[in-house]
Amino acid sequence: MKKKKWFRTLQFLAAYLVAAWTFLQFIDWILNRYNISPYWVDVLLWFFVGIIPSLLIYLHNQERINKRILYLREKIIFPLNIILLALVLYFGFGNSDLGATTKNITFENSDGEVETKTITKEEFRVGFPIFDFKQEVKDSTTSWMQYGIGRILMEDLLQNKNLSPDFMRLTSTTDKIREASLFYDFYIDGRYKKTNDGFEITTYIRKASNGKILTEKTFRGANVLPLLDEISVFITSEAGFVEQNGLNYIDLPINEFMSNSLPALEAFVNGNYSKAYEIDKNFALAYLENAKRKSLYNHGKLETQDIIDKAFALKNKLPLQKQLEVFIQRNLAYNNYKEAEKQVNLQLEVDPSNDFYNRVLFSIYGDTKQIESYLKKSEELFEKDPKAENGMNLAIATLVNGDEEELLKALKPYEVISPEIKKLKLAPLILTGKIREAEKILEELKFGNYRNDRLQVYDTIIKRLKNNTPKIENLKQFEGKYISNTNEQVTEFWLEDNRLIRYVSHQRMQRMIPVGPNTIGGGYVGDQTWLLQLVKDTLGKPIGIKSDVYYWNGKNTGWLWKIDSHITKAEEAFDKGDYNTAKHYYEIALKENPNHEYINNILAHITYVSNNDKEHLLAQHKSFEGTYGPRKFWIENDKFYYKRKGENIDLPKVELLPISENRYMYLTRLGTIMQFEENDQQELASVPYSLSVDDMTWNRLDGDTNYFIKNN
Numbered sequence: 147m148k149k150k151k152w153f154r155t156l157q158f159l160a161a162y163l164v165a166a167w168t169f170l171q172f173i174d175w176i177l178n179r180y181n182i183s184p185y186w187v188d189v190l191l192w193f194f195v196g197i198i199p200s201l202l203i204y205l206h207n208q209e210r211i212n213k214r215i216l217y218l219r220e221k222i223i224f225p226l227n228i229i230l231l232a233l234v235l236y237f238g239f240g241n242s243d244l245g246a247t248t249k250n251i252t253f254e255n256s257d258g259e260v261e262t263k264t265i266t267k268e269e270f271r272v273g274f275p276i277f278d279f280k281q282e283v284k285d286s287t288t289s290w291m292q293y294g295i296g297r298i299l300m301e302d303l304l305q306n307k308n309l310s311p312d313f314m315r316l317t318s319t320t321d322k323i324r325e326a327s328l329f330y331d332f333y334i335d336g337r338y339k340k341t342n343d344g345f346e347i348t349t350y351i352r353k354a355s356n357g358k359i360l361t362e363k364t365f366r367g368a369n370v371l372p373l374l375d376e377i378s379v380f381i382t383s384e385a386g387f388v389e390q391n392g393l394n395y396i397d398l399p400i401n402e403f404m405s406n407s408l409p410a411l412e413a414f415v416n417g418n419y420s421k422a423y424e425i426d427k428n429f430a431l432a433y434l435e436n437a438k439r440k441s442l443y444n445h446g447k448l449e450t451q452d453i454i455d456k457a458f459a460l461k462n463k464l465p466l467q468k469q470l471e472v473f474i475q476r477n478l479a480y481n482n483y484k485e486a487e488k489q490v491n492l493q494l495e496v497d498p499s500n501d502f503y504n505r506v507l508f509s510i511y512g513d514t515k516q517i518e519s520y521l522k523k524s525e526e527l528f529e530k531d532p533k534a535e536n537g538m539n540l541a542i543a544t545l546v547n548g549d550e551e552e553l554l555k556a557l558k559p560y561e562v563i564s565p566e567i568k569k570l571k572l573a574p575l576i577l578t579g580k581i582r583e584a585e586k587i588l589e590e591l592k593f594g595n596y597r598n599d600r601l602q603v604y605d606t607i608i609k610r611l612k613n614n615t616p617k618i619e620n621l622k623q624f625e626g627k628y629i630s631n632t633n634e635q636v637t638e639f640w641l642e643d644n645r646l647i648r649y650v651s652h653q654r655m656q657r658m659i660p661v662g663p664n665t666i667g668g669g670y671v672g673d674q675t676w677l678l679q680l681v682k683d684t685l686g687k688p689i690g691i692k693s694d695v696y697y698w699n700g701k702n703t704g705w706l707w708k709i710d711s712h713i714t715k716a717e718e719a720f721d722k723g724d725y726n727t728a729k730h731y732y733e734i735a736l737k738e739n740p741n742h743e744y745i746n747n748i749l750a751h752i753t754y755v756s757n758n759d760k761e762h763l764l765a766q767h768k769s770f771e772g773t774y775g776p777r778k779f780w781i782e783n784d785k786f787y788y789k790r791k792g793e794n795i796d797l798p799k800v801e802l803l804p805i806s807e808n809r810y811m812y813l814t815r816l817g818t819i820m821q822f823e824e825n826d827q828q829e830l831a832s833v834p835y836s837l838s839v840d841d842m843t844w845n846r847l848d849g850d851t852n853y854f855i856k857n858n
Contacts, residue, residue, distance in 0.1 A: 155205040166194040189239055196231035200224050272385045273310035275326050275333045278317045282339040294415040302378045305465045319357050324564045326354035329532040344368035349377050351384050371401045405429045420796050430464050433457035437475050442652050444635035446798025450479045499531035512649035521547045541570045545657040548645050550574035569671050572604050581611055599696045603667050603675035616660030621646040628706035631817040689741045705839045725752045743842045744816040750805040770822045774832045775854035830856040
């Protein structure tokens with residue numbers, strides 16, 4: 147009787163499992179048909195499995211239980227089973243989106259018309275990294291494709307809002323698995339070669355955890371660009387996405403929204419955007435990317451405006467998302483920050499993980515000192531798209547908010563998966579006083595694949611902090627605004643609950659590490675690190691900062707001028723054309739800051755233009771107008787402009803302001819003066835003078851790379 151009873155129980159259980167599986171298949175079809183969260187299938191699956199213990203007890207004793215006769219064990223097990231199951235489902239799916247997989251967004255198109263479009267929510271998009279494509283047969287003409295194929299594929303796949311591709315320049319299989327296994331199920335790489343008939347490209351889709359090939363396909367053709375379009379279709383189909391219910395994203399061919407020129411594409415993927423659009427004058431995406439870079443690093447407002455205007459004229463060649471980026475970047479270039487912020491917030495609904503949109507938003511947070519908003523947004527971004535870049539940004543935001551202990555706890559589980567996470571632990575360990583632990587990690591990194599250039603900063607920090615305790619007074623003296631000696635970059639420091647925060651215009655906030663009485667440092671050894679030294683005059687007043695920024699292949703030394711209230715008032719009056727007020731405040735500023743040598747040039751300019759009429763100044767400009775080697779000087783709307791562009795240098799367009807009959811200053815490069823003179827052969831030449839901040843003297847820069855004769 148017991149065997150028959152158990153046999154019948156198992157029969158009912160088998161029927162239950164078949165019915166449950168059939169029901170799940172039906173639910174899965176319904177969810178796909180009406181774009182509802184697929185998490186419901188997982189929720190129901192766990193529910194059906196989770197109630198099996200209670201179900202088995204019921205099926206085995208159903209005759210008694212149906213008569214409402216329950217033993218004590220059943221009165222305990224049934225509710226306990228339900229409670230435990232509810233807790234598991236809550237903690238497992240409590241943060242999951244169980245609503246629709248799509249949402250409607252409204253935006254203003256290029257014609258100023260309001261459109262509504264249905265898109266896939268970020269959390270339901272398929273994310274994957276794309277790595278290098280190995281060159282099978284060495285060929286210098288196509289070696290750029292090792293990384294170029296992946297970068298172009300990423301740009302092409304970004305048109306599909308069901309996908310979240312990410313391009314990474316990694317070649318080692320170990321590195322690929324380490325990076326991909328953190329957040330992804332699979333990754334893309336491949337191999338290629340140039341053949342007599344054209345190109346052959348094999349694309350691999352590999353399992354993220356071990357690099358095993360899940361599927362592969364070889365593409366052959368005379369032209370590489372149509373092959374890349376085919377590869378995009380292959381990756382899209384293998385990613386598990388099927389277009390339906392109006393979610394058919396426009397897939398523009400690469401040669402239409404990028405370029406049909408391989409040399410232009412080579413320059414683009416190598417980051418030489420200006421060369422890319424010199425080769426292809428209609429390369430709209432190259433104009434856009436270069437404008438972004440110029441804005442990010444403050445390489446000249448005029449230059450950025452010229453470049454983004456060209457992108458704006460060609461915007462209809464771009465996919466919708468890139469068109470919207472053009473609108474935002476153009477507003478930034480012309481100081482329409484409110485409109486840019488409005489557009490960014492709207493587009494973040496469409497593409498929450500877009501690096502450009504978030505960079506603009508983080509810049510706005512820095513400009514307005516919204517450190518809590520920075521952290522909250524970074525957390526949301528990482529939760530929706532847990533890729534490496536978002537993880538690093540969240541780590542930076544956590545430090546800015548003073549949660550270094552929480553950061554160390556959050557990094558611990560990821561460190562088990564990827565030892566590379568240790569790089570992020572250096573700053574929080576030092577800030578929590580765990581110098582010995584930080585030193586140990588630094589020694590490990592020194593034996594890794596990192597150049598010592600970027601590690602020098604943390605080596606210096608650790609050595610100085612071993613026997614010294616930073617004081618809050620040392621940080622307080624850094625507070626204030628500083629302007630770069632070589633570009634338009636403005637840096638601001640302020641204290642937030644004894645934390646020194648730095649914001650560089652158009653970039654994100656950073657937490658500074660105290661190093662010594664007049665030195666601070668920080669940065670990320672996987673990107674760049676820096677040491678900043680406060681410089682004071684003989685009376686102990688801060689006059690500027692010497693900045694050493696370390697990259698993977700060297701360092702760059704710069705100088706930042708400290709700005710006080712008099713300089714700020716003078717600049718505001720100067721920008722409005724109120725030269726009398728500007729002169730008044732600049733004279734006060736020079737008395738307060740006698741080492742600010744560049745103020746002498748501005749005062750000289752104000753005096754010179756006040757003593758000479760417009761016609762005289764215009765005639766002077768015309769006498770120097772022309773091309774001098776790689777330098778070009780020209781008049782535009784009665785203003786005098788300069789740009790240098792050569793084989794290995796591309797300086798931004800700037801306005802030159804006369805300070806004498808043959809000398810001009812730059813407001814965008816305070817440490818440079820341009821002089822025009824005649825040589826012994828009565829040839830007109832241009833020669834710059836550069837300010838040495840060590841002794842505040844102007845040095846003439848002669849030589850083949852600085853002294854140029856006017857072209858005939």
